Amino acid sequence: MLWIILAIIVFIVAATLLLFRLEDLSHLDRNDYPVQDATPSEANREVLGRIRELGQSSKGLRGKARLMALRKHMDGLSEGVELASELRHCDSPRGEWVLAPGCDTRRRILYIHGGAWAAGSPRSHRAITDRLSQITRAAVFAVDYRLMPENRFMDGVRDCREAYKWLLKHGPDGAEPVDFMVVAGDSAGGSHTLGLIAWIRDNGLRQADAAIAFSPSTDLTLTAPSNRNNIGTDPLLGPAFGGLSKIPLPVIWWATLAAFRVSPTSPVASPLRGDLKHLPPTLIHASDTEMLLDNARRYAARAEAAGSPVTLHTWHGMVHVWQIFVPLLPEADEAFDDIKAFLEQLESQGEAQASASA
Template structure:
């Protein structure tokens, strides 16, 4: 019996090593990065209270009932805000157009919402998409991609790819080609956004002019140090996912494979694990106190080493995806001003080659 058990254990270990071959990326943690010198504003206390309310939404519930409560709570995040944009539903691809007054609909942004691939919607992230439409003077398409567990992870990925391909040639009112395209997303949606950039490159499609990712998940292997070291300082993800730190990583990898039907080492699920060569200018914003900080740091460091322009801008003491709490949070307004400047830099860079040719 002992030898049978030992043989089974050795087989599982060998199979784990074969299926989940992971490159050691700890050298990327040596890259230097700066954090803005600031103290979280008083309004941040109001945000923390809203985070606590979100945690209470599923209290006492389990399984599907808990997930439904979380989805309902997230969909109400933008309720009560004075949003000036037009919100227009789209059936194919499924999503929502967000158009600020005076926006140029030839300028387009694909927005991919977060929510751990199981929650969130275009409605839940209207505070962000409304703000993006204003600062970029662009029509934002918030894709309503299929969520787990009702659908497979790859169904959501395909929805994002379909939406981007369609967006290059279709606006809210016409089939005129886009003059400017930005891909943006937060958290899980940030992972989809970064993975999408690599797929666009490999597919030979027109690449986005730039990308913005808020606190993106870049690596489902959970090997980045802050996935564990920042549990206590992350009021949103810490209570939800901090317990994973007590589970051996190989067990998490097998569970991820079973739930996602894709290996956590796949670049589709973990953009950090793929080639980051020849990507468009990308801005990543993250908080120094959140669990996904080092996911962002590692992605930026690797992309730079491979020749892509990826900037990481870090705020102190902010909650995960604090940008969604605009306009009540001054740091959210700072983040959007940062994005506005980034977009101007992208467009200035595009004009220089064109002027040189003329």
């Protein structure tokens, strides 16, 4: 009996090493990215209270009931926020147009919401998409991609790809070419964003003019130091996912493979581990106290090494995806000011290059 157990253990170890061939990325761990030196605003206390409410909304619930409570609470995040934009439902692809007054429909943003690939919706992230449309004068399309566990992880990926291809040729009023295109997303949606721009490159499509990722998940292997070091300082992800630190990583990898039907080392699920050459200018926001901090740092460092332009801006003491608390949180306003400046600079550079080549 003992030899059978040993044989099984040897087989599992060998299969793990063969299937999950991990490149050691610890050389990407850098602490020289600047962090905004500012004490969190008073409004941050109210934000922390809302985060606690999110945790209470599913307390004591299990399984599907817990997930449904989480989805309901997330959908209520934008309630009470005064929106300047017109909202238009779209059936195919499924999603929602967010149109600020005076926006140019030939300028478009594909927004991919977060929620651990299992929650969130265009409705939950309206505070973000409304502000994006205002500051960019662009028509924002928030894709309502299929969520797990009712659907496979790759179903959601395909929905984002199809939405991007459709947006290249369609605006809110029908068929219309695009002049300026941005892909943006937060957390899990940030992962889809970074994976999407690599897929666009590999498939020869018109590349986005820029990408924006708020606190993106870039590596499902959970090997980045902040996945463990920042559990105690992340009021959102810490309580939800901090317990994973007690589970051996190989067990997590096998569980991820079973749930996602995609290896955690696949660039589709972990864009950090893909080819990062020839990607569009990308802006990443992260908080120095969140668990996904090193996901952002490692991606920025590796993309820079591959020659792709990435700008990483880090705020101090903010919750994961604090941009969703605009206009309550001054730091969220700062984040959108940063996005506006980033895109305006890109467009100015593009205009200068066009003039020089004319």
